Amino acid sequence: MCFLIQEKSEEMSSKDKRIQWADGFVLVYSICDRASFNSVQPKVQFIKATKESPSQEKVPIVIVGNKRDLHHHREVSSEEGRLLALSMDCEFYEVSAAEAYHGALMVFHGLAERICEAKLTLKKGTGIRNIVKSVSAVFARKRTDSIWSVWLKEMTTRRKGFAQEKINILPKST
Numbered sequence: 170m171c172f173l174i175q176e177k178s179e180e181m182s183s184k185d186k187r188i189q190w191a192d193g194f195v196l197v198y199s200i201c202d203r204a205s206f207n208s209v210q211p212k213v214q215f216i217k218a219t220k221e222s223p224s225q226e227k228v229p230i231v232i233v234g235n236k237r238d239l240h241h242h243r244e245v246s247s248e249e250g251r252l253l254a255l256s257m258d259c260e261f262y263e264v265s266a267a268e269a270y271h272g273a274l275m276v277f278h279g280l281a282e283r284i285c286e287a288k289l290t291l292k293k294g295t296g297i298r299n300i301v302k303s304v305s306a307v308f309a310r311k312r313t314d315s316i317w318s319v320w321l322k323e324m325t326t327r328r329k330g331f332a333q334e335k336i337n338i339l340p341k342s343t
Contacts, residue, residue, distance in 0.1 A: 188219045193229035193284045195276060198250075200234045200263065201242040206249070213257045229283035230259040233276055238265035 194216055198205040213230055220228045234250040236242075247263050254261030260279050264272025 188216055191220075192288075193231070193280045195231045195233060195280060196259075197233045197235050198245070199236050200245045200247075200250075201236050201239050203244045206234075206245040206253075210253060210257065213259060227258060227287070229280060229287050230257070231276055231280045231283070232257070232259050232261050234261075234263040235266055237263050237272070238268050 196209050196212055198209050200206075209232055213232070216230060217228055232250065232254045234245065234247065250263060251261050253259075260283065262272065262276045262279065264276060266273055
């Protein structure tokens with residue numbers, strides 16, 4: 170789903186709801202329009218302020234400079250776009266939607282990867298409960314293991330070791 174984040178034309182609560190609902194964001198500016206580029210940073214800050222909290226990972230945001238094919242009308246350099254994305258901890262692409270769909274495909278593929286990474290990080294969890302579960306899983310015995318099955322496994326392992334020692338002790342035939 171796509172929506173435009175506008176500064177003054179709608180209520181903040183409506184914008185907040187849409188931002189909370191979204192998993193990732195693509196912010197597009199025209200490389201031929203300095204004003205559109207200048208509006209990106211406040212929008213990224215607004216999204217992060219609304220979406221991020223100490224318990225969450227960073228929000229996947231992709232900044233896209235569009236109209237790459239109109240380089241003769243360029244007002245915003247590629248370096249400026251990259252620096253903005255780097256300073257805001259976002260991905261950056263510069264594409265021409267008019268020339269081919271490949272650039273747009275890369276943008277959405279990159280966003281999908283970042284969303285998956287963010288969701289995977291949230292699923293792993295880092296709370297004390299998850300740490301205790303992980304440690305218990307490593308050191309705890311399975312409930313299905315009876316004393317008999319543990320003893321049997323131990324004896325089998327010892328027997329294999331003993332048989333291996335016997336083979337190594339026998340003199341080599343020449």
